Amino acid sequence: MAEAAKVSISTVSLVINNKVGARIGDDARRRVQQAIEELGYRPNALAKDLVSGRSRFIGLVADAIATTPFAGQIIHGAQDEAWRHGFVLLVANTEGNEDAEREALAMMLEHKVRGILYSTWYHRQVDLPTGLTEADCVLVNCFSTADVPAVVPDEETGGHDATTMLIEQGHRRIGFLNTTTPSPAHDGRLAGYRRALAEAAIDFDPDLVIDVQPDQEGGYAAVPALLRLGVSGVFCHNDRVAMGLYDGVREAGVAVPADLAVVGFDNQEVIAAHLRPPLSTVALPHYELGQAGVRVLLGLDEVGDDGRLTVACPPVPRGSVAGLRPGVIAEPSPGAAR
Amino acid sequence: MAEAAKVSISTVSLVINNKVGARIGDDARRRVQQAIEELGYRPNALAKDLVSGRSRFIGLVADAIATTPFAGQIIHGAQDEAWRHGFVLLVANTEGNEDAEREALAMMLEHKVRGILYSTWYHRQVDLPTGLTEADCVLVNCFSTADVPAVVPDEETGGHDATTMLIEQGHRRIGFLNTTTPSPAHDGRLAGYRRALAEAAIDFDPDLVIDVQPDQEGGYAAVPALLRLGVSGVFCHNDRVAMGLYDGVREAGVAVPADLAVVGFDNQEVIAAHLRPPLSTVALPHYELGQAGVRVLLGLDEVGDDGRLTVACPPVPRGSVAGLRPGVIAEPSPGAAR
Known part of the structure; x- marks a missing residue:
């Protein structure tokens, strides 16, 4: 592109990103725009991110959330909340493989993600992988002895x-x-x-x-x-x-x-x-955990003095509880499948 | 970085990427290396990918695979196969939301992914979203009337x-x-x-x-x-x-x-x-579908003349089948939980 327009790479970048106050001659700007036209150019996120020094990604490093039938709604909640704030959730599901985890973290750090959620399919204490704390990070459905905010079910x-x-x-x-x-x-x-x-x-x-x-x-x-x-x-x-x-x-x-x-x-x-x-039953609030993880990462929600944000587990009454006393029979909730 | 080293951005890029044959003076190279040292610089994948014009991502655009309890093993199979060939699987789970799908595809195309898998949590015909075919793509657990290779269960x-x-x-x-x-x-x-x-x-x-x-x-x-x-x-x-x-x-x-x-x-x-x-029962081969999707994308497996690769659904015998004839009783498989 820069070659086609006979201008420097940084000039191309300034034109593409509509840099306010950038001193670019009309002629250079025209040559860039013409080259864009001729080359069928697609705005290059890599170039834009390189200039801004950060990306529109939030990383989610998970053990097996995407691949077990248990906690997928963590991803759903996190991605909805990420989209809401203009970020794309990048999911790396590592199956607990340390090499995969290290590579995924390195990749995310190299790509200058806005931050990283580290999450597990069941609620437990974790040892933080090396590199995690090089970015802003939040633990979701897990916690550690290190000083990293954690979002966990109550x-x-x-x-x-x-x-x-x-x-x-x-x-x-x-x-x-x-x-x-x-x-x-x-x-x-x-x-x-x-x-x-x-x-x-x-x-x-x-x-x-x-x-x-x-x-x-x-x-x-x-x-x-x-x-x-x-x-x-x-x-x-x-x-x-x-x-x-x-x-x-x-x-x-x-x-x-x-x-x-x-x-x-x-x-x-x-x-x-x-x-x-x-x-x-009582619901594990997976969707809300994912959501809260992104909100804490972006500074929209805060953890307590203990470094934790606990998320409520709401009761879901259905037909398996009835009263001991005559005449007291539990009604299933209206939405429950019978 | 370029500022700290008092050289051009392209010189920094050439040094970082050890560009063979690049004419960079010893002095400029030393200044860049010193700046790397001083700034605690982490090799920037954005810069590297920008230079090479492609990334190490394979995209997976899914409807709800990561968030339902049904087909998560598609992700598992795809990510294992992607890692095996040096790629990171980037998952965007869109819940069938067309805006989210369009944005995820645009983001992947802008980031110059090696290719895109488009996948659904149950086997069905799909209309291809705009933009999908701008990259190499493979349909997984779904198919279309368009000329795009598809990997489906048999x-x-x-x-x-x-x-x-x-x-x-x-x-x-x-x-x-x-x-x-x-x-x-x-x-x-x-x-x-x-x-x-x-x-x-x-x-x-x-x-x-x-x-x-x-x-x-x-x-x-x-x-x-x-x-x-x-x-x-x-x-x-x-x-x-x-x-x-x-x-x-x-x-x-x-x-x-x-x-x-x-x-x-x-x-x-x-x-x-x-x-x-x-x-x-008979297993839906979700893991194998994800794996085959990546292999077809990378040209390691081929689809048939009909544009499809079908993956076998293997029988899983357990205890719910017994013979009609006296003395013929089905044995559960050794690994089955009783």
Whole structure:
């Protein structure tokens, strides 16, 4: 282009970018514009970004969010919020491969992204990869001991609200199928369960808490032990555990919700609304986590003194909780699939 | 940088890129290298790409693949194959929003990507967005009437193999819960079902095919009609239909697989292996589709004369199919979760 117009590269750049106050002769400007015409020139983002020293990208380095069925809405929320502010979300899903992670970060830094979101498909503590903090960065659905802002789900309030859905229907003897995996979800949901019981003046009984493999097989296997406890309601660590529990109690001739009220956690797309009966649960706010990550990155939202912004896990009532008291039957939410 | 080194931008570029044969004085080269040192300069991919006129990106424009729980493995396969050849996969998930799609394509074209994959979360015909064909492009999990190579799943052979899993166990009266949604999956799986019957000299009976809403609710609702048909085996359009069918037949006192053998389609991650019994199914080869898309883009794989490369849908036998004949019981695959 510069050659075709017989001007310097920087003159081309100034014309293309309509640089205000740039001293460019009419003749040079005309030659550039003519060359643009002749060459069928497409505005070159590389040239524009090179001049401005930054790009319109926000990077998202994820472990497996784009490729598992669990947390894709993090990407959805982040990309919507990025677009809203004129940025394109560049996603590098690394499957936890350290080489891929390093290369993706290097590429993003070289391309002078506005900032980087580092995110995981389940809520956990992470070691920050080298290079991450060379850009503005925000952790999403994870956190670290380093001084980097983190946006995380409010597991504790989620566990509290799940348990409260059962308490409000008169249940007092409430089991909790927690996970065997040590995690913020394990600890937070348990703390929430205990707080909800305490608020209702129900003594915490550790015998009512069973840690299970956090999937359908874990829920199914726990059924005999759970039924021996004589609970009238159960809070499950996630919707997959509840799905396995449904199969087990059905085989035992126990009906949900008439004989046993069930609450899950996650509001997982292909499961929760499609069980019989549809599952009352608490939503992991993946979309909102992605959104908040971009907002914190751009300085539109702020983290607390502890470096964290917690995002609420809203209750989603459906048909799997009914009252113990005669006449009190939980109604499914209007939008729930039956 | 150029300012700090008191040389022209193009001299900086030549030094950074070790341009062979470039006539740069020792003094200018030294000044640039010193400035690099002083400024803590990170090799600027923008500058390098600007000089070479192309980038190390392959673009993936997707409708909702990253954000639904269904087809994320397309991204996984594409990114693995892209990395293997030194490219970074840049994902723009547009949720079918035309503005977002146009902007993502424009951004990719401006950044001179090596090529663009255009992909959808379910197999369908698409209208190509403006601008797509300005770059090398390949359609993945979709196709168009335009002359653009497409990589698609082999629905027909998938339907054939699913039906054959039942025929091989002695079933002759086999129902098919197909989808009410007109689609390549509807037509291809039906053609495969018919071909498998024909090969086994079983007359096709249109009464045994029921089109249902392609989810759990559709499978559940079809149970009374299906049971009236007196079939011993059923092929379901997808795993979600099979999951709803399981609930319905259980309520009717019909056992899977003893009374009714069931085969699904998709091998959906959170469902198929976790049903009771685990579901025999046919896998949608999402990972392989993404991989093949990159390979076709890079000229490593070729499409046929019809512009298509079809990818096989491999059977995944588990516990939901048992033989009609005494003593013939299907074994679950060794890796299947029970």
